[in-house]
Amino acid sequence: RFTKSGPLPWFVQSFLVYLGFGRALTTIPRMSFAVSTSVVAARSAPGDGVRAVSSQKLGRCTAVVPKGFVPRVARLAHAQQPAVSASLRNSSLYASPRLGLASTRTCSAASSEVASTTEDLLNWATANGMTEPAFTLGDDRTAVATKAISPNDILVTIPEKMCVTMYDVQEHELVGEMGKQVDDYVGLTLWMLAEKAKGSDSMWEDYLRCLPEMSESPLMWDPEVAETLLRGSPVLPLVKQRAAAIETEYYDLYERLAAALSKFPAEAYSLEAFKKAFSVVLQRVLYLPSAGVLALVPYADGVQPVGSDGALLDYDADTGAVKIMANTYYSPGDVVSVADALARPNGELLLSCGHVDRTNKEDCLEWKVSLLQADGMYGAKKQILDSVQLEADQVFPIYKDRMPFQLLAYLRMSRITDPMQLAMVSFEVDKVVTEMNEYETLMLMMGECRERLAAYEGNMEEEVKRLQQPALMSSQELLACKLRLGEKTILQETMSAVRRRLAPIRGIPTKSGKMEDPNADLLEIFDTLEAIPNAPKKAIEGFMSWARGDKDPDWKRK
Numbered sequence: 001r002f003t004k005s006g007p008l009p010w011f012v013q014s015f016l017v018y019l020g021f022g023r024a025l026t027t028i029p030r031m032s033f034a035v036s037t038s039v040v041a042a043r044s045a046p047g048d049g050v051r052a053v054s055s056q057k058l059g060r061c062t063a064v065v066p067k068g069f070v071p072r073v074a075r076l077a078h079a080q081q082p083a084v085s086a087s088l089r090n091s092s093l094y095a096s097p098r099l100g101l102a103s104t105r106t107c108s109a110a111s112s113e114v115a116s117t118t119e120d121l122l123n124w125a126t127a128n129g130m131t132e133p134a135f136t137l138g139d140d141r142t143a144v145a146t147k148a149i150s151p152n153d154i155l156v157t158i159p160e161k162m163c164v165t166m167y168d169v170q171e172h173e174l175v176g177e178m179g180k181q182v183d184d185y186v187g188l189t190l191w192m193l194a195e196k197a198k199g200s201d202s203m204w205e206d207y208l209r210c211l212p213e214m215s216e217s218p219l220m221w222d223p224e225v226a227e228t229l230l231r232g233s234p235v236l237p238l239v240k241q242r243a244a245a246i247e248t249e250y251y252d253l254y255e256r257l258a259a260a261l262s263k264f265p266a267e268a269y270s271l272e273a274f275k276k277a278f279s280v281v282l283q284r285v286l287y288l289p290s291a292g293v294l295a296l297v298p299y300a301d302g303v304q305p306v307g308s309d310g311a312l313l314d315y316d317a318d319t320g321a322v323k324i325m326a327n328t329y330y331s332p333g334d335v336v337s338v339a340d341a342l343a344r345p346n347g348e349l350l351l352s353c354g355h356v357d358r359t360n361k362e363d364c365l366e367w368k369v370s371l372l373q374a375d376g377m378y379g380a381k382k383q384i385l386d387s388v389q390l391e392a393d394q395v396f397p398i399y400k401d402r403m404p405f406q407l408l409a410y411l412r413m414s415r416i417t418d419p420m421q422l423a424m425v426s427f428e429v430d431k432v433v434t435e436m437n438e439y440e441t442l443m444l445m446m447g448e449c450r451e452r453l454a455a456y457e458g459n460m461e462e463e464v465k466r467l468q469q470p471a472l473m474s475s476q477e478l479l480a481c482k483l484r485l486g487e488k489t490i491l492q493e494t495m496s497a498v499r500r501r502l503a504p505i506r507g508i509p510t511k512s513g514k515m516e517d518p519n520a521d522l523l524e525i526f527d528t529l530e531a532i533p534n535a536p537k538k539a540i541e542g543f544m545s546w547a548r549g550d551k552d553p554d555w556k557r558k
Helices: 118-127 166-170 184-201 205-209 223-229 235-260 271-284 346-353 378-387 405-415 419-424 435-454 460-467 475-502 520-548
Strands: 030-034 050-055 059-064 135-137 143-145 154-159 286-288 293-295 312-316 321-325 365-370 393-398
Touching (some): 118 135, 118 205, 166 184, 184 205, 184 235, 184 293, 223 235, 223 475, 235 271, 271 346, 286 312, 346 475, 365 405, 365 475, 378 419, 393 405, 405 435, 435 475
Antiparallel strands (some): 050 059, 154 321, 286 293, 365 393
16 A cells, blocks of 8 residues: 655746856856755655565555655656556555444534544544554644653554555545546545545545644635745745646646546535645645655644654554654653654745744755856866766755855855866865855855845844734734744854854955955055154155165265
8 A cells, every 4th residue: 555656746946046246256156045845855865766565464565765755955856656566456455445444423424513623533543443642632733742751662553544545545436547647645635535525424534524624834825915924935936836736736637526526516626625635635644754655644644743853653564554653751741743754844844734843953945056057167067066966956955053065065166267176176075175266155155145135024133023922923924924034044044154254264356366355455554654653754764874875886986
């Protein structure tokens, strides 16, 4: 059931900004900032790595790590949704009907009108094989410990039959054929629409009732509100791109979707229903690294994974279940953090989950750089990049607490005009090429940060003041404020790091190709002023020297 996952097909770069610093700087790279544009950006190595997964449920089959799951600095490639592997198709699980899920209610039709609670979800999940969890679901999708927890303790175990993957989509009696032709996110959206349309006839009704109608993602905001609240943020162009792509995907599928769900009211598969279901899938879907798949995991998907430090959520092939394992000690009442296997920054968390976490250590912006093909040394520089497995068009993440050394190395190389200096470029150590080269590189970074900050409305102090009065803001305003503050912090800290590197440099480039003290003219003026009191004395000494003939070698002969 855990088959290869495909990436969303519309992830693109957001924008390019061309910067110039005069004739002296002849090889200026194109750059732009953008949040991570992939919903999936895990830490596994790039490529179609294949690993074997063995369990009682899966039999002996292969789970393929998605091509899209690559380091954040790389881009998602467009990939066609793969067919189910032959080994999985021949497994006992694939050939046999799915095990049914139990219901904890005696009258589903009546109780479906009642708002679901965490207790309802817990009762349904435990009735279907989930172990008693060591935490309860708190506000804002947090996990609150209900007992003392030690490292490596299993907080909850959720059997495989409760997980929804592309296997369930492709085997669905209504949308299975469409599910074989779309990526995971659209496929799971189709599954959710179909199961919701069934109502009380769906064995997933208890789970679906506990899901929100839609998420707080900007994809669901009014366009004018998003334009106002996200002005200046690299998230804004992505919101527009993805919102348009969702509608395009819907209209491409509409005829087949309408035919598949023809026995249900049209509202069940309307554009609005599709967008809402898609936003919920984006918010709730979890990546299971050991299986290399995306899945909806009841109860566990009620917790928002953030950052790379926290309890590990993954699939255990030996037991055929998804488990959450503690990474440290927790006392009753403590918030249990769950690590995000995708290590998403806040911009991507907001887009996907409608969530921003100011403590997210993985929060970053991305800086895109490109070599100019018009550069006479383009070929030599491209060979250097190939040797360190970087591209001519490369994206580097920048964080608030660390300097991007590889980005510095890239920019240093882009400034070089002397072929002899290429040997001095290093992507492994922080090595200055020349003082002039370093000055140009740092000023380029400073200018980009300033331009990026100028695109926002207001400064950091105003954002902090807004966050001190959250009751005065709507949920959308609060999320946007947290995002803007985080992005501004990253840019400000990057500028501070650049200033510290600029401080020891006591010169500026000149047309002669040398570094000159920027205060040279002022120093000359001060030297002149300081010499005024000694001017009469120098004049008299000069006259006496003339009278003695000190500078006339023939004086004494005369």
